[in-house]
Amino acid sequence: MLLNLVIGAVRVPPGEVLGILLDHAGLPAPFEFTRQHEAVVWNIRVPRTLLALVVGAGLATAGCALQGIFRNPLADPGIIGVSSGAALGAVGVIILGVSPLGTWTTPAAAFAGGLALTLAVYALSRRDGRTEVVTLVLTGVALNAIAGGVIGFALFFATDAQLRNVVFWQLGSVGGATWAAVRPAALLALIALVPLMRYGHRLNLLALGEREAYHLGVDTERLRLEVIGLAALATAAAVSFAGIISFVGLVVPHMLRLMLGPDHRRLLPASALLGAAAIALADLAARTVVAPAEMPLGVVTALAGGPYFLWLIHRTRRAQGGWG
Amino acid sequence: MRLEARGVTFRAGPFALVRGATVAVEPGELVAVVGANGAGKSTLLRLLAGDLRPAEGEVLLGGRPLGSFRAAELARLRSVLPQQSRIEFSFTVRQVVEMGRSPHLSGRAAPASHAAAVEAAMRAADVAALAERAYPGLSGGEQARACLARVLAQETPVVLLDEPTAALDIRHQHQVLTVIRGLAAKGRAVLAVVHDLNLAAAYATRVVAMHRGVIAADGPPAEVLTAEVLSRIYEHPVEVVRAGSPERLVVLPRHEVAAGA
Numbered sequence: 001m002l003l004n005l006v007i008g009a010v011r012v013p014p015g016e017v018l019g020i021l022l023d024h025a026g027l028p029a030p031f032e033f034t035r036q037h038e039a040v041v042w043n044i045r046v047p048r049t050l051l052a053l054v055v056g057a058g059l060a061t062a063g064c065a066l067q068g069i070f071r072n073p074l075a076d077p078g079i080i081g082v083s084s085g086a087a088l089g090a091v092g093v094i095i096l097g098v099s100p101l102g103t104w105t106t107p108a109a110a111f112a113g114g115l116a117l118t119l120a121v122y123a124l125s126r127r128d129g130r131t132e133v134v135t136l137v138l139t140g141v142a143l144n145a146i147a148g149g150v151i152g153f154a155l156f157f158a159t160d161a162q163l164r165n166v167v168f169w170q171l172g173s174v175g176g177a178t179w180a181a182v183r184p185a186a187l188l189a190l191i192a193l194v195p196l197m198r199y200g201h202r203l204n205l206l207a208l209g210e211r212e213a214y215h216l217g218v219d220t221e222r223l224r225l226e227v228i229g230l231a232a233l234a235t236a237a238a239v240s241f242a243g244i245i246s247f248v249g250l251v252v253p254h255m256l257r258l259m260l261g262p263d264h265r266r267l268l269p270a271s272a273l274l275g276a277a278a279i280a281l282a283d284l285a286a287r288t289v290v291a292p293a294e295m296p297l298g299v300v301t302a303l304a305g306g307p308y309f310l311w312l313i314h315r316t317r318r319a320q321g322g323w324g
Numbered sequence: 325m326r327l328e329a330r331g332v333t334f335r336a337g338p339f340a341l342v343r344g345a346t347v348a349v350e351p352g353e354l355v356a357v358v359g360a361n362g363a364g365k366s367t368l369l370r371l372l373a374g375d376l377r378p379a380e381g382e383v384l385l386g387g388r389p390l391g392s393f394r395a396a397e398l399a400r401l402r403s404v405l406p407q408q409s410r411i412e413f414s415f416t417v418r419q420v421v422e423m424g425r426s427p428h429l430s431g432r433a434a435p436a437s438h439a440a441a442v443e444a445a446m447r448a449a450d451v452a453a454l455a456e457r458a459y460p461g462l463s464g465g466e467q468a469r470a471c472l473a474r475v476l477a478q479e480t481p482v483v484l485l486d487e488p489t490a491a492l493d494i495r496h497q498h499q500v501l502t503v504i505r506g507l508a509a510k511g512r513a514v515l516a517v518v519h520d521l522n523l524a525a526a527y528a529t530r531v532v533a534m535h536r537g538v539i540a541a542d543g544p545p546a547e548v549l550t551a552e553v554l555s556r557i558y559e560h561p562v563e564v565v566r567a568g569s570p571e572r573l574v575v576l577p578r579h580e581v582a583a584g585a
Contacts, residue, residue, distance in 0.1 A: 071412050072412060204415070204419075205423055207411055208409060208411060208423060208474075209410065209411070211375055211404070211406055212404075212406060212409055214374075214375065214395055215399060215402075215403060216399050216423060216426050216427055217397075217398065217399030217427040218395060219395045220395075261414070262413030262419075263415075263419070
């Protein structure tokens, strides 16, 4: 994390970074620093790093919770439509060229789109007050496809400049982070993540099976509604400010399950920490690998996450002797 | 605590899987439910467990309609062993059995009493030696016993078991049914779906025979497990003899192929 603050187009020594941070914390700074370095660190790198941490924690914890809810280690936050809904919202306002909220327009539209599509997935899967996991997943697939189609249709009418904007938004980045963006993102993520941590025990019971969890006293329908709602909120907070960042929500909980075992009471907080660290690291790579240019964050996570996922598929298939 | 179904009917689409079934389980009883495939045994068990809501009739637990209980409340009163449990994540057997204590965790019981209940349940289901093994890696019979241990750890006055012996070898079949009969002897109300009629004859205090969604017979094993009743509900000729030492009921289905042929 300190590296995130030190390294960049302008190199600021670690001592100076520490001095700047202490100074802003209202403490006496033992290190000298220049005004220019202070501006770079405090106004650009600190918010950027914080946004990376928030986004990583949000996506990974949401992924972990959803894998628990779907009783499937291969679920990811996209499965309930948050990501494609957010993309739909963002692309919509970019193509229409409207900005009633100024710089807030894209995040706000993405956030609303993400939550709206998740609600639609949930509402369409419900029958007689019950939702089955299979129906939920299939409805998610259907609505994701429809959202993708609508986005494609909209892009057909887009200008080159708009296309460029859309592509870069979809690839994901925390580069545009400002204090103004970090505050709401962090607040929304906290609102979702703090309560999510309390669902570990119930998610463990759900792992035994839907009926078994009910026999052990879990109101499974309510559990599903609450966890999906909170996970959608965490994911929407992340993607609306940083765009689509793939694979973190899938891969981070999975790595942790291999390291810590299947207990969700430990997996949820660990996912938040490792997710935050993973995105901060990925952002560091995004900024430095092709310096002075920047790679989109989604590219880094996909290029690192994709091969890992492949390996995971093969390992799972070997271990189970097939999917049957 | 008494569990009873009064005239329950359950439909899946146009088919009535259970029709007008009335049955009660009293404390101290081990009721075996027998019948052909598709006779409605598991559906009846799921209605009694509260998994399914009857279209007609009602299920009462301790005289109170099942629908008026919260899930957490119900979990302290009745436990359920489903036919098979697939667990995707690799919890150990001990972790699975500990989850059986979950309904009691909000109570005032000391941590030591939970640990003791878990150990006792694992010993009773003969999975203590498997405690640290991962559940998904166990054989079918071992998984079934681990799930039984989880149900035993729940320590409820009403226990519902769907084919607790289906995947087990002879030794474990008898070991498990002895444990289950012991629950009844301690005053629990136990109902189990049992496929093996000889096991039902040996261990049940009462047998309920189902045929095409309807309860065809209900009474002591010697009255229900007769050639006449069994031939009718299985739609296949069945003989019942007394044999062995000590003498006991033995059910012999008729077959076309001569012995040793």
